Amino acid sequence: xxxxxxxxxNPVQRQAVECTEGPEMIIAGAGSGKTRVLTYRIAHxxxxxxxxxxxxxxxFTNKAAREMKERIAKIVGASEAKNIWMGTFHSVFARILRxxxxxxxxxxxxxxxxxxxxxxxxKTILKEQGLDDKIYKPGSVLSRISAAKNNLITxxxxxxxxxxxxxxxxxxxxxxxxxxxxxxSRCFKAGAMDFDDLLFNTNVLLRDFPAVLHxxxxxxxxxxxxxxxDTNFSQYVIVKQLAAAFRNICVVGDDAxxxxxxxxxxxQNILNFxxxxxxxxxxxxxxxxxxxxxxxxxxxxxxxxxxxxxxxxVFTDNEEGEKIKVVKTESDNAEGNFxxxxxxxxxxNEQANNKDFAILYRTNAQSRAMEEALRRQNIPYRIYGGxxxxxxxxxxxxxxxxxLTINNHDxxxxxxxxxxxxxxxxxxxLDRLIIAANDHDVSIWTVIENINQFETGINAGAKAxxxxxxxxxxxxxxxxxxxxAYDLGQHVAVHSGILRDLYADKTPEGVSRxxxxxxxxxxxxxxxxxxxxxxxxxxxxxxxxNSTEIKPSAMESSxxxxxxxxxxxxxxxxxxxxxxGAPTLTLFMQDIALxxxxxxxxxxxxxxxxxxxxxxxxxxxxxxKYVYIVGLEENLFPSQMSLTSRADLEEERRLFYVAxxxxxxxxxxxxxxxxxxxxxxxxxxxxxxxxxxDEQYVEFPRENNxxxxxxxxxxxxxxxxxxxxxxxxxxxxxVIGKKLVKVNAAKKATSDxxxxxxxxxxxxxxxxxxxxxxxxxxxxxxxPKKRRGGYHFILL
DNA sequence: GTGTAATGCTATTGG
DNA sequence: AGCATTACAC
Numbered sequence: 001x002x003x004x005x006x007x008x009x010n011p012v013q014r015q016a017v018e019c020t021e022g023p024e025m026i027i028a029g030a031g032s033g034k035t036r037v038l039t040y041r042i043a044h045x046x047x048x049x050x051x052x053x054x055x056x057x058x059x060f061t062n063k064a065a066r067e068m069k070e071r072i073a074k075i076v077g078a079s080e081a082k083n084i085w086m087g088t089f090h091s092v093f094a095r096i097l098r099x100x101x102x103x104x105x106x107x108x109x110x111x112x113x114x115x116x117x118x119x120x121x122x123k124t125i126l127k128e129q130g131l132d133d134k135i136y137k138p139g140s141v142l143s144r145i146s147a148a149k150n151n152l153i154t155x156x157x158x159x160x161x162x163x164x165x166x167x168x169x170x171x172x173x174x175x176x177x178x179x180x181x182x183x184x185s186r187c188f189k190a191g192a193m194d195f196d197d198l199l200f201n202t203n204v205l206l207r208d209f210p211a212v213l214h215x216x217x218x219x220x221x222x223x224x225x226x227x228x229x230d231t232n233f234s235q236y237v238i239v240k241q242l243a244a245a246f247r248n249i250c251v252v253g254d255d256a257x258x259x260x261x262x263x264x265x266x267x268q269n270i271l272n273f274x275x276x277x278x279x280x281x282x283x284x285x286x287x288x289x290x291x292x293x294x295x296x297x298x299x300x301x302x303x304x305x306x307x308x309x310x311x312x313x314v315f316t317d318n319e320e321g322e323k324i325k326v327v328k329t330e331s332d333n334a335e336g337n338f339x340x341x342x343x344x345x346x347x348x349n350e351q352a353n354n355k356d357f358a359i360l361y362r363t364n365a366q367s368r369a370m371e372e373a374l375r376r377q378n379i380p381y382r383i384y385g386g387x388x389x390x391x392x393x394x395x396x397x398x399x400x401x402x403x404l405t406i407n408n409h410d411x412x413x414x415x416x417x418x419x420x421x422x423x424x425x426x427x428x429x430l431d432r433l434i435i436a437a438n439d440h441d442v443s444i445w446t447v448i449e450n451i452n453q454f455e456t457g458i459n460a461g462a463k464a465x466x467x468x469x470x471x472x473x474x475x476x477x478x479x480x481x482x483x484x485a486y487d488l489g490q491h492v493a494v495h496s497g498i499l500r501d502l503y504a505d506k507t508p509e510g511v512s513r514x515x516x517x518x519x520x521x522x523x524x525x526x527x528x529x530x531x532x533x534x535x536x537x538x539x540x541x542x543x544x545x546n547s548t549e550i551k552p553s554a555m556e557s558s559x560x561x562x563x564x565x566x567x568x569x570x571x572x573x574x575x576x577x578x579x580x581g582a583p584t585l586t587l588f589m590q591d592i593a594l595x596x597x598x599x600x601x602x603x604x605x606x607x608x609x610x611x612x613x614x615x616x617x618x619x620x621x622x623x624x625k626y627v628y629i630v631g632l633e634e635n636l637f638p639s640q641m642s643l644t645s646r647a648d649l650e651e652e653r654r655l656f657y658v659a660x661x662x663x664x665x666x667x668x669x670x671x672x673x674x675x676x677x678x679x680x681x682x683x684x685x686x687x688x689x690x691x692x693x694d695e696q697y698v699e700f701p702r703e704n705n706x707x708x709x710x711x712x713x714x715x716x717x718x719x720x721x722x723x724x725x726x727x728x729x730x731x732x733x734x735v736i737g738k739k740l741v742k743v744n745a746a747k748k749a750t751s752d753x754x755x756x757x758x759x760x761x762x763x764x765x766x767x768x769x770x771x772x773x774x775x776x777x778x779x780x781x782x783x784p785k786k787r788r789g790g791y792h793f794i795l796l
Numbered sequence: 797g798t799g800t801a802a803t804g805c806t807a808t809t810g811g
Numbered sequence: 812a813g814c815a816t817t818a819c820a821c
Contacts, residue, residue: 060811061811088811089811090811091811114811115810115811195810195811196811198811259809260809260810262808262809262810263809263810263811362808362809363807363808363809364807364808364809365806365807365808366807385809385810419797422797422798422799424797424798425797426797426798427797428797429797594811596810596811615808615809615810616809617808617809617810618809618810636808637808639808639809640808641808641809642808651809655809677807678805678806678807
């Protein structure tokens, strides 16, 4: 047992930790030591003799769960800490559904469909139903289905509900319920659940199987829920059900930081907690340990503009600190340059590390300008969110093979790879397979497997190819229990033809795709090795040690069919089943299905020491010494979509509150007067949130032209434009790659570009680029007939 | 059925 | 500006 952790808590925190029995609500202001309270509370439970197997702790990200476990391990020891049930709602209940899902008719190896899979399935259904995807946009159809599920409305109930039907009629989308029904039945047939199903089906399970409910009620004697303000109705009911037996439920949250209403989060869950548990104890953590007085003060004035909130008074004993800075720039690129320069200067002047900085924005699309500026300054950065590794095309392709290997009925995986790499099974054949499957109410795989028993109209040649494909997948499936994740993963990558296909592509993008596949395989290797240490420690280093890298020479020399001549094949194929808990591909896929970018473990110190770029949503729960909040412009932040309702606008304001409170020492806000959107220049106004800041906490610095922010600008700006022909900061900038070059900008006032003038372009020509200014063409490497070409030019 | 070129849509926020 | 879908030629 380690140091006395209770001494590290202030009186309220300590009470919250020591009060272990009965319902408890902790309202935790930003930076008030919430995580510390949660971890110590769990450690304290264990110190008091509670079995970690009886503790369920639901966190917002898997990474948060991992970090909390590590902290708890330091107090109670690692072997005990690892037995706590801790993770996101989705991952914890996915785990439970793996063991209990058969009661609902799902296989234990069910697939988890991500948003892309879900949209793709919806597109298929729209096509089958002859519906227009311009009216029924897959994205909005999915949101509608998602909202229904999060409110525990089944497809049948959806169809029977007069009010919902009326809504859909009014929206001129009367078939919505039919699509929902089709969608649900197709997922079920494919043995697949989407994200919402994980929660929905958990509810069904707990509702319809009293024995199961009883089992988990008594298993989870103590339940803790972090970020409770961001739970939706479906999650609320699960927690309520599980806590009903012992009522040892502790929720932690901050209504001021509720920012996920758009995906069903219901702020009422926290505001009404008292109604469900009248005997509860409430603790308010109001002292902020993270930020300066100026930051806390500014944040408080922001949030005070909202009407609906729990009363609390966040304060800090920290130093006054610097005032919040507001900076105006003339373009999105200038904003990027300003941030990059400011980071560079701060690093020099204050001996700061890269990891002390975060750049936060409202939309992912804003990252580009920041990235380019940071690259120019040679500042290492890491982007969180956006397209995650697992969503990249080539990764999804290979993962689809793995998915289909594990669950043959996975329709989305099958559609994705049945003809990739091309093997002569085209759209016509696939359509026929799908029709046959629908006619007989079975999965596509069932049709493929028994293709001669179905009237498909597919000709013999295509049939043979389908058959060959099925044989290949079956051969992969047969290896699931006899090979570890890496061996099988590698085998599939080779024999599916994916590696060969990617290796043939010598373009930079192709090379990068190949590298990504290698990275995935490395991940498999690591997984296979680490798990073996865990479960199989007696064994001496086994076959994994000398498993093969793909040799380019082998790839080149093999010119037809599959690559059966790889070294890998020399390894004798073990047919002995692996032990229980061995690192199989099945386990690996379960592991990564719910992984997000934020969960990714960064190993080396060098990797960690990078400037963080992310959306404000992704920054929730994190803290940084220096925070830049960029793009504070009307229609961007607050978002255009949020301007129609007070509730939406208040959520944007909470988002702004979250952003400011990420900062420990300094918060810098910036906005730009112009910005590129879809390739078009738009003019923007400063965000209303800037005006809402109390002047006593904020510094509006003089700009270059010595004009104070907020002064009448018309004359000054005009004057500035006239004299600013060669922009000093761009002078040394080298080559700009692949940007559209506009000849004679003056000739055409619109941003439209006509290919005629592009054809006239020659090396050495003086050009005026509407975005980068004037310069000289030094290289041309695009196709002049194309709308755009890869022309490089230097600014003068 | 396959590959390339033209067109057209998108960019709130995310598990 | 970049990506996905579609149109069209082979």
